[in-house]
Amino acid sequence: MEVTPQPGNDQATHWNGPAGLAWVETQAVLDALFEPFEALLVEAASAKSGGRVLDVGCGTGSTTLAVARRLGAAGRCVGIDISEPMIAMARARAEREGSPARFICADAQDHAFEAAGFDRIVSRFGVMFFADPVRAFANLRRAASDAAELRCIAWRSPSDNPFMTTAERAAAPLLPNLPARRPNAPGQFAFADRQRVDAILHESGWAGIEIRPIDVDCTMPEAGLVDYLNRLGPVGLMLREVDDATRKQVVETIRAAFAPYVHGSEVRFTAACWMVEARAAMV
Incomplete structure (x- = not known):
């Protein structure tokens, strides 16, 4: 299934280009890195509270598949993402696993979902990229x-989140x-x-809103750090466009900047x- 980016849809262009491919290429590292967040979402999934779950911005499908395993035959789990490369990987993973999870390649902001079709909506870092978040959450x-x-x-x-901005500061x-x-622009820190998030949810038809800080310890193998820096984030994308000498200099510089986070064979940081x-809200 090909996704044709709509005019002016920067996120569709972004996630169906090098950014989406980078996530596919580093899927195993990212799944391990963000597994603690996945666990926080999966623990709340229960067939007793309704077994129809939608995973928004599902990426390569790790959380969707984990929720589907938790719900078993009593549940129905659907993942949606705008990135065709990531959805293709998610579908392949589901097929290998024999999972009933289903994946949709579309923009959750505008997709014509079945009305009242889900009892729970979850997302692990997938809701910050909407061009119009009020419209998106109203659709959800x-x-x-x-x-x-x-x-x-x-x-x-x-x-x-200094870990997440270290590469940019060092490479600038x-x-x-x-x-x-x-x-507030679509992106990681949108x-x-x-207060803005609370207003978005209120305006789009959600109630009982609770927004609380969590600080989660994350780890990744030190051996994978350079590959992570080479591929992901604003710096990783820009490194695709520079000459070899510049790339080498940038990678050496930013790798040195990450020294405080390296502890032997592990990279450790706290995600805020x-x-x-x-x-x-009832209507």
């Missing part, structure tokens, strides 16, 4: 049954065209402002996030 509300539960995890601010003198992050919970 229409997909939710009355009193359905929403549980999403999103990053707090860049200043709360060597990559003068490195794009600056824009507050939901940094708790929001746990966002709400329920579908």
